[in-house]
Amino acid sequence: MSHIRKSFSGITVLDDVSFEVKSGEVHALAGGNGAGKSTLMKILQGVYSLDSGQVTICGTTFNGSVSIAEARQAGVGMVFQEFSLVPTMSIAQNIFMGSEKLQGVFLDKQAMNRATVQLLNRLDVDLHPDTEVGELSTGYWQLTEIAKALHANARVLILDEPTASLSATETQTLFDLIRNLKSQGIGIIYISHRMDEIRQIADRITILRNGRNYLTSDLDSISDEEIIAGIVGHQTDNLSKRESRVCLNDEVLLKLDHLHTENGVENVSLEVHRGEVVGLAGLMGSGRTEVTRAIFGVDRVTSGSMTLSGKTYSPKRPQEAIANNISLVPEDRREQGLFTGHSVCDNLVITRYDECERAGLLSNKSIETLVDNLVKGFSIKVDDTKTEAYRLSGGNQQKIVIAKWLGKDPDLFIMDEPTAGIDIGTKREVLDQVAKLAEQGKGVLFISSELSEMVAVCDRYVVMKHGRTVGELPAEGINNEADLQLAIQHSGTLNK
Known part of the structure; x- marks a missing residue:
């Protein structure tokens, strides 16, 4: 060429x-x-x-x-x-x-x-x-x-x-x-x-x-x-393990107890405390994404229970999850995270229309200010925010999916492959943002096929296999991707 x-x-x-x-x-x-x-x-x-x-x-x-x-x-x-x-x-x-x-x-x-x-x-x-x-x-x-x-x-x-x-x-x-x-x-x-x-x-x-x-x-x-x-365009640090950190408090934000769903989750128990990042680990097909769908009210729970801040939590649709201050970056951005035929502006503001109301009407100035701040803050490369989302590169589409939720100030942030298709500089920014959420007392449930990313941000790991939780791993002693890979394999072996 x-x-x-x-x-x-x-x-x-x-x-x-x-x-x-x-x-x-x-x-x-x-x-x-x-x-x-x-x-x-x-x-x-x-x-x-x-x-x-x-x-x-x-x-x-x-x-x-x-x-x-x-x-x-x-x-x-x-x-x-x-x-x-x-x-x-x-x-x-x-x-x-x-x-x-x-x-x-x-x-x-x-x-x-x-x-x-x-x-x-x-x-x-x-x-x-x-x-x-x-x-x-x-x-x-x-x-x-x-x-x-x-x-x-x-x-x-x-x-x-x-x-x-x-x-x-x-x-x-x-x-x-x-x-x-x-x-x-x-x-x-x-x-x-x-x-x-x-x-x-x-x-x-x-x-x-x-x-x-x-x-x-x-x-x-x-x-x-x-x-x-x-x-x-400049030097940046490679991913490295986050410093060991005690959770901000012992409050259990989310608890799943022997959860079963209609879509392959067969026996999942886990906890996410405030102020910690929990990595949901396992191979593709192990049920990680299906767990996030149940928490967010997409898939129906058939048995078991969920609690949120100590109260019974059983969402029937995503709107109920959002009302309970839960946000989800889904695995498939095009099918589940974006309205690809709508503008960048529409996609960024859709979760925050309530902030742009003035006397019961939407304020174009407020929308413009909010969108401009998100585009600049996440370095979304677009010349006109009225451009349809499908016209952007995959990495810039992913930035939109993440940016639209962060301003909602969620208590629980579920991130399923959040860095898919984004460049290494932006990847570092996303992982830093995950750490900041935990430091602010939020709970984060984090999934990534790149184990180095999990090592970089997670305080604890829950291992899944065939729709079940088969082990729990502390971050201590897991210093790199190879350590985590071995630990995951060992968890699966012990719980066959």
Whole structure:
């Protein structure tokens, strides 16, 4: 890709950007939220047109925009950060959408199912091809997307934050697959904010900043500090363990007692005290997200009990949770955290309309002030807050989801994968905010697939497996990601 330029509504997003990936290479593409990474790749994949520049794919040069069909035919496959699956269709139907196998004039369902099983086996995933995608967790959606891209026999494979919803084990399975594809001469473009992953899997790295090339380097020739400084524009500290801290008081804010729900929670007991951050640990599918949904009134509780500040708590809908000063950053921001077709302004103010009322009417000035403060405070990259949320990068969308709740001053803050898709500088800001909430006497229930983040903020860990709580771990003695991984595995073994 040579001298690519792209603007939206007069705003320059890519300014003279050049990028290349070689056969059999994993090339990491990094940069802060809104740096232009996803836009550049969508031009390569044919989703966006370019204003000027040139694209060459496997020897074929395009002197104008590449169409989706041309990109696919040339061998480009992409797994977007935002899913492109149809929830009401099966895994096989999604994978073969647009390239269905036929037997005469009829769909050859058996052939598609056999091919789907082979693809899923390559990913070490044991799912039936007839399973409806809408029944799967977010992590399995990601794996289905990857299988869909592999089915197209891509020679250039773009992976945009592919591990955002994967467990550590599933991430390593993906890396094994990437190494296999690399050995077959496939060029892989790997977009990620996770430094440890880039180090593990990539050969080279290109960093974009503000829509321009900042640097391209072999990974062996650049330090983590140089990469981080390139992404955020200044030096920043790596994640480190939070200092041990006694809770502000012994008050039990939230208590779950032998909780069962209609959606897979089978026996969960835990407590969150005021002034502490409790990490809910476990593999994807262990029931962590389902617990948060029950607390927030989304899933129905079938037995067991919950108490909030010592009083019986049994929400039937999210509005009741919000009325009890509980906030939730959900795992899936696009489906559960945003109104993507509405403006940035609407999304930020939706939880705080009551603060913008004057004499029973909404005050546009109050709304503007509130939104401007949130945009500046969270460094949300948007030129006009009337812009629809879906037009923003994934990281900036995530900032909106977090920002809209913090001003509500919740007593209990539930955060399910809060740093998904955000750059390392913003990630540090989010984790600092989590620590501040605890210091203010709030309770935080924290979930992250990145164990280093949990080590950085958690005072205590509750381990889940198969919808059950199987152990509790103090933060003492857990000083890094490896310590926590071993402790989680040990908890699961002891409670089989």
